[in-house]
Amino acid sequence: MIAPPPLEAVASVQDLTVRYGRFTALQNFSVQVPHGCVGLLGPNGAGKTTLIKTLLGFVKPASGTATIMGASVIKEGAKVRQRVGLMPEQDCHLPGMSAVEYVAYAGELAGMPQAQALRRAHEVIEYSGLGEARYRKVETFSTGMKQRIKLAQALVHGPKLLLLDEPTNGLDPRGREDMLDLIRNISHSKDVNVIVSSHILKDIEKTCDTVIVVVKGQLRMQGSIKELTKIQGQPVDVELKLPSPPWREAVAARGIQIVSENGPKYRVIHEAPTEQVTRMLLECAKSTGAEVRGLQVATKSLEEAFLEAVAF
Amino acid sequence: MSSPIADLTYRSYDGPLNPPSARWWVITKMMTLKAFRNRFYWLFVALSGWYYLVILTVIFITELLAAQATEQLAGNGTAASQVADQIQFLDRLVWKLQYMHGFSYGQLIYMVIALLVGAGAVANDNRANALLVYLSKPCTRLDYVVGKFFGVWIPVFTAMAVPTTLFFLYGLLSYRNHGFTMYAWAYPAALGFMAMAATLHTSIMLGIGSLLKQGRIAGILYGTLYMITNIFTFMILIFFNISMGEARESARNAGQTFSAEAVKQHPALQTAFYSSIDGLNIGLAKAMLGVDGGNQFGLPITPGTFIPAPNGFVTFGMMAGISLIWLLIFWKRVRAVEVVN
Secondary structure, eight states, X not given: OBOOOXXXXXXXXXXXXXXXXXXXXXXXXEEEEESSEEEEEOOTTSSHHHHHHHHTTSSOOSEEEEEETTEETTTOHHHHHHHEEEEOSSOOOOTTOBHHHHHHHHHHHHTOOHHHHHHHHHHHHHHTTOGGGTTSBGGGOOHHHHHHHHHHHHHTTOOSEEEEESTTTTOOXXXXXXXXXXXXXXXXXXXXXXXXXXXXXXHHHHHOSEEEEEETTEEEEEEEHHHHTBOTTOOEXXXXXXOOHHHHHHHHHTTOEEEEEETTEEEEEOSSOHHHHHHHHHHHHHHHTOOEXXXXXXXXXXXXXXXXXXXX | OOOOOOXXXXXXXXXOOOOSOOTHHXXXXXXXXXXXXXXXXXXXXXXXXXXXXXXXXXXXXXXXXXXXXXXXXXXXXXXXXHHHHHHHHHHHOOHHHHHHHHHHHTHHHHHHHHHHHHHHHHHHHHHTXXXXXXXXXXXXXXXXXXXHHHHHHHHHHHHHHHHHHHHHHHHHHHXXXXXXGGGTTHHHHHHHHHHHHHHHHHHHHHXXXXXXXXXXXXXXXXXXXXHHHHHHHHHHHHHHHHHHHHHHXXXXXXXXXXXXXXXXXXXXXXXXXXXXXXXXXXXXXXXXXTOOOXXXXXXXXXXXXXXXXXXXXXXXXXXXXHHHHHHHHHHHHOOOOOSOO
């Protein structure tokens, strides 16, 4: 299932083929990365890493083109990296530096004037929740703090696109929630486009609007999470206070098919538009005296959608 | 860390960004400032100039004594002779040789400074995955290599140049009457061979560092390489001295005067003597200054006690070649990095 490309793309990849010796990591790969927060999903060895490497200009493709905000990653690598921030999966810091020195230095490397870089370093460190540790050496940081400082160094120069690689790696549940909040805040309130590569589908579901699924070096699926988790035929989930045979009969009499039943929970399906089906279900409840506790369009989880895509 | 997000008033940066070129200077500047802020660095810089300090002290005392003797013992024949000797000491000084000795006696300390500044420059980056930070910014491999190179080279060169410059300025102001200005050209020449020596130290240090992930191990390896080659040179010197002793003895037995030419009968020894990091540095210094050695601390020049200068072009070529090889190793080790395991 491949959705049509959106009109405006933050990154565009056309017929990209990347080889490592005889091994082909990406084969005629094309994708339009939309604005907003995009999840990059795929099994191990699918080509996600190679895609990120290529977007950063680390890997030279055998053929094809890739652009980020109109700049070619092959011909204008430095320009592209000035607009992009990378938060790598691995621990990475500059030894012997305090948090603020490290982030300011990263800003200078990106092209910021020294004074601006220092001022901005204080801002992003504060934003990342490391305000009290700004003068501590980065090597003394805990895993969670190191994750945050990686995000701060990626953000310091105000990139238009952030590449986050396993951003919640090694974080405790609270730290993970904080990090996801931070990512969501960056992508939804600060006008920064984000690509999150993660194996944790719940993280993607919580932060991203769109996902790109890569399998065996090819684009397998792309679209908004809303669309991808939709179930064909648009069934509706109904939860009653108690199981109600009269309500069941009334529903069946209206031609609504009960697909599954689990105590007071029913999944029903009908050809009519969702609004009309909902109205019919409520009318049945009213006429039979059944008390409706919940009513919603049934969706599958992102995990189910992902497994379907991978198995396809 | 599980503290709440402290500040959500973040704004996107919309300030100026310099064009994505010449990022090497940012790296060099950071490393140089870091070295210059280290008080141990300046301690070693001061120590590296110990020869100049000693020779200037000797000259100062000699001048003082000569002045006192002239005033107090005017008309006394013995005192006049002492004064004459002291003045002769000053005139005996070959100023260009003092640059060579100042450089030569500081060698070990220059190596320590190279370790202090360069041992962790790349090795620690390897350990901390710092390349990911550098290469994900508009910073190329070339920027990284050049930036690191000059980040080590500038502090090492400064350590060599500062004592020499002070000696030069002091000499220029104080010893013009004793032939100092005649050898003023030796100062830029000294800066030249110091630049090359700093290049050699820096290249080897960075090359070794690029192969490792621990700055300390890189430092130990470089120190070991330096010491082993130096021990070899020292052994050659002992062998040379024995050989010269025999030559001197033969000359005496034959009723002849020992000639400095005898020294040049041992080209293999000469080559071997300069086959170390120190040897190359000192060899180039000798070749560029056009000196063979001797006259350290103002002592009279005695033939056969020092090994003549090597061929300057060959020495320069050797140093350039070795530096290039280690820089190539460094360059090869800076690879496009893994983004995801």
